[in-house]
Amino acid sequence: MLQLTEDWGEALFSALSRAGGKAFSNMAVGYNNVDVNAANKYGVAVGNTPGVLTETTAELAASLSVAASRRIVEADEFMRAGLYDGWLPHLFVGNLLKGQTVGVIGAGRIGSAYARMMIEGFKMNLIYYDLYQATRLEKFVTAYGEFLKANGEQPVTWKRAGSMEEVLREGDVISLHPILDKTTYHLINKERLSIMKKEAILVNCSRGPVVDEVALVEHLKENPMFRVGLDVFEDEPYMKPGLADMKNAIVVPHIASASKWTREGMATLAALNVLGKIKGYPVWSNPNNVEPFLNENSPPPAACPSIVNAKNLGLTASKL
Numbered sequence: 229m230l231q232l233t234e235d236w237g238e239a240l241f242s243a244l245s246r247a248g249g250k251a252f253s254n255m256a257v258g259y260n261n262v263d264v265n266a267a268n269k270y271g272v273a274v275g276n277t278p279g280v281l282t283e284t285t286a287e288l289a290a291s292l293s294v295a296a297s298r299r300i301v302e303a304d305e306f307m308r309a310g311l312y313d314g315w316l317p318h319l320f321v322g323n324l325l326k327g328q329t330v331g332v333i334g335a336g337r338i339g340s341a342y343a344r345m346m347i348e349g350f351k352m353n354l355i356y357y358d359l360y361q362a363t364r365l366e367k368f369v370t371a372y373g374e375f376l377k378a379n380g381e382q383p384v385t386w387k388r389a390g391s392m393e394e395v396l397r398e399g400d401v402i403s404l405h406p407i408l409d410k411t412t413y414h415l416i417n418k419e420r421l422s423i424m425k426k427e428a429i430l431v432n433c434s435r436g437p438v439v440d441e442v443a444l445v446e447h448l449k450e451n452p453m454f455r456v457g458l459d460v461f462e463d464e465p466y467m468k469p470g471l472a473d474m475k476n477a478i479v480v481p482h483i484a485s486a487s488k489w490t491r492e493g494m495a496t497l498a499a500l501n502v503l504g505k506i507k508g509y510p511v512w513s514n515p516n517n518v519e520p521f522l523n524e525n526s527p528p529p530a531a532c533p534s535i536v537n538a539k540n541l542g543l544t545a546s547k548l
């Protein structure tokens with residue numbers, strides 16, 4: 229069972245295979261640190277831990293969105309520094325979320341859960357960009373909009389953007405939730421930052437290299453009302469020079485999945501991926517529904533919860 233901080237490629241899979249190893253599992257849903265082709269070459273099953281961190285990660289992205297919008301960290305520092313001198317109309321004025329547009333790039337499990345939180349919680353309108361249509365999310369927003377309308381409130385709306393640029397131009401709060409691969413590396417760069425609203429909020433709880441962090445630091449310097457909430461960084465555990473000095477950045481150390489329930493669930497799923505393979509179990513048919521593996525009151529199904537290269541290795545699917 230491995231951490232996302234370790235890069236697994238040809239040399240390690242070859243060594244694992246020589247040592248008789250048949251399975252490997254990241255204790256993470258993202259597996260950009262794993263060369264799956266190399267694992268395929270040596271017949272090693274690669275596990276990950278989907279689903280169990282969806283809500284926890286989305287909650288952190290929502291927290292960063294609110295904290296950045298309302299300048300909570302800056303205000304906390306100000307208060308602790310003994311600088312508060314009494315109420316003032318212009319003290320830490322931030323952005324109202326209600327009625328604004330939330331932009332989601334990568335509307336998969338976590339992106340969709342985050343979108344729902346911002347829509348249900350703050351009655352924001354949605355614009356999203358993904359390679360695939362997020363049908364369930366669209367249906368939810370439509371139904372919620374109708375519910376609000378029936379109650380005499382302004383309905384929320386959704387739009388699937390034809391391009392990422394459309395989201396960047398229209399979003400007031402934009403949260404990044406794609407996988408990291410070559411199509412999403414430096415997806416947010418100097419040019420794309422320049423088309424965002426001057427007072428927009430950008431949140432990244434996906435992977436650091438999705439954002440060109442050097443360009444971001446420059447943008448933060450030039451646009452003091454542009455704010456970011458970052459859980460992940462290009463060169464973890466380091467930040468690019470200048471980022472730590474920016475008042476308009478909130479930075480936390482890759483804790484998006486750090487709730488007790490989720491971390492225990494991730495450990496359980498990663499262990500069951502490896503154990504299941506050793507026992508010769510088939511692969512669970514729906515890695516988006518891993519709940520049966522997490523029930524403390526009943527034994528887990530006789531299956532590997534999530535093997536990303538199951539098809540490549542010709543592993544059988546569970547009939548459970």
Ligand SMILES: NC(=O)c1ccc[n+]([C@@H]2O[C@H](COP(=O)([O-])OP(=O)(O)OC[C@H]3O[C@@H](n4cnc5c(N)ncnc54)[C@H](O)[C@@H]3O)[C@@H](O)[C@H]2O)c1
Pocket residue numbers: 257258259278279281285333334335336337338339357358359360405406407408411412433434435459460482483484485
């Ligand atoms: N910060 C953290 O602690 C933390 C926790 C969990 C997950 N993550 C990251 O979040 C990622 C997403 O997790 P998930 O469970 O929602 O995965 P997911 O597979 O359900 O969602 C990823 C979405 O990204 C979309 N996508 C892929 N390439 C894209 C592109 N070029 N442009 C736009 N969209 C694209 C996919 O179509 C998919 O809908 C993980 O891969 C991981 O890297 C980080």
Ligand SMILES: O=C(O)[C@H](O)CO
Pocket residue numbers: 232255256257258259281484485
């Ligand atoms: O991909 C993941 O699961 C995270 O980055 C760690 O929770």
